[in-house]
Amino acid sequence: MTKTLKFFTAFTLTMLLLTLFFGMIAAFAFLYPELYNRYLPFYQLRPMHVSAALFWIISGAATGLLFFKKNVFGTKENTSDKVFVWIWVTTILAIFGFYSFKKFGGREYWEFPPFLCLPIFIAWIFLMNSFFSGWKKSFKNPPLYVWMWATGLIFFLLTFTEQNLYQIPWFRQSFLREMTIQWKSNGAMVGAWNQMIYGTSLYIMSRLLGDGSIARSKKAYIFYFIGVVNLMINWGHHIYNLPATSFVRHLAYAISMTEWIVFIAICIDFKSKISQARKYRYLYTHRFIMHAEFWAYLNLGLALMMSIPAINRYTHGTHITVAHAMGATIGINTMILLGSLGYILKIDRLPAFNKKILNIGFITVAISLLVFWGALVVAGLLKGYREVWLGMTNFQQMMKPVLTTLHVFAFAGIFLFVGMFTIIWNYFVAIKYWKLEKPFIKELAAKHQEKSTMMEVE
């Protein structure tokens, strides 16, 4: 692991910490705006939280690419990697600078002044250059995860560009057109980073299994194809109620949420195989990815319901959407990324003391995430019932029981933060000791009087 990559991994994990930290405060600012409006209002905390979340996920996916390309393509770190890292990190720091001075100007999830999109775009080109030049040098017939990474990289660039088309006046000549394209690009971009993250999960699976065939099976390719079709079309479920042309709605409904099924099916195969094989060696990496499978099940149920317009009528614009968004970004994306970073950092070779703490963190996260998500679903159901079914029009009155329920969510958020912090802290320990000579690792272990489970560094 190079210095740049170590730095970038630490930066990525810091983004996760910030996401959790801002989220935790934002939840209370939501409940008690009178206390926060003066110094740290919700309209400042929300973009900080949501942008940190996006940057955590995208940076996490990029960390995987930068690290795994060494094994997959046999290429070393090059200038492109470094340029990507520095432009990316500097721009994100600038974005948080603007947020802290309450300078906004973009749209949902990308709420910073739009000129900052340019360096992000440029940084991405460097990342793509690094990836594709590596690919060109090595493979003719690459395994599926290479295709998935490539798909994610290219579609991110396309959808990110599309996200900024509104700078051209023609795109703002109709509100319906503007909303359609905004949510087309947002929706498809989620598909793009999912390609990158699922690609990483497929890569790690095939490494853990020591079986490259799962990344070449016909079934996996069919699922990949369904995923790409979904990416291009299913974004329509965000705007079912928009009175734009109907074909967008009908097509999105028909294509729907098959991508989750794909992922679960691959995971099921994986589970039966891995139990025969090297199950215990990379225990935590395995646990994180298996946990993502569990969350894929839960989110599949919710997502399938929400993608039926007649049901979406009650769930749209409520905290069920937030449950879906955070259920997927925490339960699935964050879990896979923790698995991926854990694999990179060899967390399964940490001393037993650290693993014990990791275990406590993992269990805390697993339980609190369930409560957190459940509270959001209940809050959403309450709002949908009161607003659409009962037709209540007084906003504060309608929100009363919703706000009560959200207290459960906010407190679960504190536990989620604490649990994740425990995990992340161990990842930082792993970064610190990564690839140092044996004695240093021994020293660390000795410090905690644990010698038996010592790991040797590869």
Added chain:
Amino acid sequence: MLLTFLFFGCYSGIVYLFCDNKPDAPDAAAQRGWKVWQEKNCQSCHQFYGLGGYMGPDLTNVASQKGTSYMRGIIEHGTGKMPDFHLSNNEVNDVIAFLSWVDKSGKSQVADSSVHWTGTYIISHK
């Protein structure tokens, strides 16, 4: 892969051109109001067509439902929960023009009668 991008390009083009068959362009005031909306990040608490943040109400149809003077009162001073953004008189007028323009684009809540038996919506256009 090339075919995929070709499909993506074509579908995107079709969506751009045909998603709204009767476009209604914003006037200069509404455009300025749109800018204020983005710079003050109103969307972090409010939704249009159910999309945005969830702390405040959906504002798609606030103009026709509650009227200009009601909107003006709230936007000028905020409420206990909504902050006062100290907007200038012109900015307030522009934001109101923007919200009135958005209002004309359609209804945020889908009527019972628009739900088709297959589960999808059939929404008649403006």
